[in-house]
Amino acid sequence: MKKFSPAIKLTPLLRDATKVTLKISEKAIAKKEQVSNFMTDIADVFLFILRIFKETFSRNFEFREFFYQCYKIGYKTLPLISITGAIMGLVLTIQSRPTLANFGAVSLLPGMVAVSLIREMGPVITALICAGKIGSGMGAELGSMRVTEQIDAMEVSSTNPMKFLVVPRVLAATVMIPILILYADALGILGSWAGANIKGDVTFGLFFRQAFRYVDFVDFLPAVIKSVFFGAVIGIVGCYKGYNAGRGTESVGVAANSAVVIGSLLVIIMDMIAVQITDML
Amino acid sequence: MTNRKSVIEIENLSKSFGNQMVLKNISLKLLNGENLAVLGKSGTGKSVLIKCIVGLLKSDGGTINVFEKNVTSISRQELGEIRMKIGFLFQSGALYDSMTVKQNLEFPLRRIKRDLSEIEIKEKINEVLEQVGLAEALDKMPSQLSGGMRKRISLARTIIVDPMIMLYDEPTTGLDPATSDEISTLINDIQKRYKTSSIIITHDIRCAQKTADRVIMLNDGTVYQEGKIEDFEKSADPLIKSFFI
Ligand SMILES: Nc1ncnc2c1ncn2[C@@H]1O[C@H](COP(=O)(O)OP(=O)(O)OP(=O)(O)O)[C@@H](O)[C@H]1O
Ligand SMILES: [Mg+2]
Numbered sequence: 213m214k215k216f217s218p219a220i221k222l223t224p225l226l227r228d229a230t231k232v233t234l235k236i237s238e239k240a241i242a243k244k245e246q247v248s249n250f251m252t253d254i255a256d257v258f259l260f261i262l263r264i265f266k267e268t269f270s271r272n273f274e275f276r277e278f279f280y281q282c283y284k285i286g287y288k289t290l291p292l293i294s295i296t297g298a299i300m301g302l303v304l305t306i307q308s309r310p311t312l313a314n315f316g317a318v319s320l321l322p323g324m325v326a327v328s329l330i331r332e333m334g335p336v337i338t339a340l341i342c343a344g345k346i347g348s349g350m351g352a353e354l355g356s357m358r359v360t361e362q363i364d365a366m367e368v369s370s371t372n373p374m375k376f377l378v379v380p381r382v383l384a385a386t387v388m389i390p391i392l393i394l395y396a397d398a399l400g401i402l403g404s405w406a407g408a409n410i411k412g413d414v415t416f417g418l419f420f421r422q423a424f425r426y427v428d429f430v431d432f433l434p435a436v437i438k439s440v441f442f443g444a445v446i447g448i449v450g451c452y453k454g455y456n457a458g459r460g461t462e463s464v465g466v467a468a469n470s471a472v473v474i475g476s477l478l479v480i481i482m483d484m485i486a487v488q489i490t491d492m493l
Numbered sequence: 494m495t496n497r498k499s500v501i502e503i504e505n506l507s508k509s510f511g512n513q514m515v516l517k518n519i520s521l522k523l524l525n526g527e528n529l530a531v532l533g534k535s536g537t538g539k540s541v542l543i544k545c546i547v548g549l550l551k552s553d554g555g556t557i558n559v560f561e562k563n564v565t566s567i568s569r570q571e572l573g574e575i576r577m578k579i580g581f582l583f584q585s586g587a588l589y590d591s592m593t594v595k596q597n598l599e600f601p602l603r604r605i606k607r608d609l610s611e612i613e614i615k616e617k618i619n620e621v622l623e624q625v626g627l628a629e630a631l632d633k634m635p636s637q638l639s640g641g642m643r644k645r646i647s648l649a650r651t652i653i654v655d656p657m658i659m660l661y662d663e664p665t666t667g668l669d670p671a672t673s674d675e676i677s678t679l680i681n682d683i684q685k686r687y688k689t690s691s692i693i694i695t696h697d698i699r700c701a702q703k704t705a706d707r708v709i710m711l712n713d714g715t716v717y718q719e720g721k722i723e724d725f726e727k728s729a730d731p732l733i734k735s736f737f738i
């Protein structure tokens with residue numbers, strides 16, 4: 213018996229602990245709208261992600277919807293991302309030039325710009341724009357479908373709305389956003405070349421070679437992996453907020469808005485985590 | 494009218510949202526082939542009732558048997574099979590905004606009756622559009638339709654798969670008297686032609702008079718009165734009378 217005594221000693225403590233927990237949870241339930249929402253929300257998100265996984269790998273994948281969503285994401289954001297990408301490169305070049313010139317290291321300019329574009333600026337800024345454009349679009353679209361009972365109508369037509377609406381959108385975002393990010397990187401380098409040509413005269417070939425002399429695989433791969441996660445998170449947050457919109461028209465606005473806010477925040481937090489991880493490698 | 498089986502059997506159904514109790518121990522039956530009208534003031538839980546029947550809302554207690562299967566405790570797949578036999582007309586219409594009328598009508602058809610050919614689909618779409626009198630709306634978007642037209646397209650989308658049970662949530666609300674009458678006639682046609690059993694939620698007493706074989710009145714989340722429409726017309730009860738003015 214002696215062996216078990218610590219456990220026995222602990223039992224009353226445990227009992228007290230459960231009591232306290234119960235009391236707290238009761239209070240939380242009483243204040244349902246405010247407090248417990250946080251924990252239940254997290255559990256809810258988790259279940260949502262699990263369901264997305266399950267439906268992705270179940271039969272009858274909605275290919276048509278998936279390709280349509282990919283097309284829509286690309287089509288909707290391409291002009292925006294082209295402009296931002298090019299300006300990003302241009303501004304970065306113009307701004308860093310004087311500093312580098314002070315050290316007589318202007319020849320490093322293309323490489324520096326390329327590395328910072330590919331590693332950081334491209335992924336984060338493009339992802340933030342996508343959170344604003346795609347995430348909010350998904351939140352608003354699914355939110356209004358929820359509010360006007362279109363999602364319910366699908367469900368009674370024996371169509372699983374998770375599978376028909378959510379999975380194609382999340383996957384499309386996961387696939388398309390990294391591609392958009394690479395595209396933004398490319399345009400950024402082009403913009404940077406334009407910026408370099410304001411004060412100097414470099415051929416694109418030379419600029420390009422100088423730029424990529426400093427870009428390693430190690431710069432590239434983590435950025436792509438990170439981009440995939442950005443895409444997935446933007447898709448999941450947008451769909452989650454829209455799919456679980458409340459009742460009444462104002463919920464549509466709330467869904468779209470929180471899709472952007474939470475999406476952008478998560479992108480930045482994930483970026484920080486990604487930096488820590490790549491730093492360790 | 495012998496040996497009429499019931500297709501829906503609800504026993505002691507209750508449902509609350511937070512601490513608002515909407516349905517309190519409701520029991521009712523829908524017999525095979527009948528039109529059952531459900532009357533009741535706004536907010537008594539009529540829409541909630543039929544949403545529980547198709548499993549869009551989870552009930553808190555009681556049983557709902559549809560074709561002798563308890564929808565409150567069956568698997569997703571079984572529920573899906575039952576839903577294929579039920580047509581649900583949403584109060585708000587619930588047309589898919591991003592699709593044309595044609596695509597709206599195709600949607601349930603392609604997903605529930607998977608073995609139809611393209612020609613059959615086209616014929617079916619034209620047939621239901623004729624039935625609701627909107628053949629010209631085929632290529633319009635829902636946003637281009639008037640409220641009444643949306644309602645009728647929504648009705649067309651519901652009947653296109655020939656359901657065995659129809660749940661109409663206020664099919665005539667917001668329509669002019671002439672169109673309302675047409676819809677009521679259509680409801681009767683559907684009942685006769687396809688031997689459909691229907692629950693018709695309505696405030697429109699003319700619609701109830703035209704279509705109902707039996708009437709149930711809900712009040713405060715319970716069954717207030719049940720009977721033939723004639724009994725209701727003769728009733729001295731103030732609440733019931735207020736519906737028949
Ligand atoms: N999803 C929900 N969440 C919270 N409350 C709800 C929900 N659905 C319905 N209610 C509440 O349940 C009650 C009954 O709603 P319901 O839509 O069934 O009324 P109704 O009888 O159909 O009225 P009407 O004739 O106006 O359509 C209302 O008070 C409503 O606020
Ligand atoms: Mg209603």
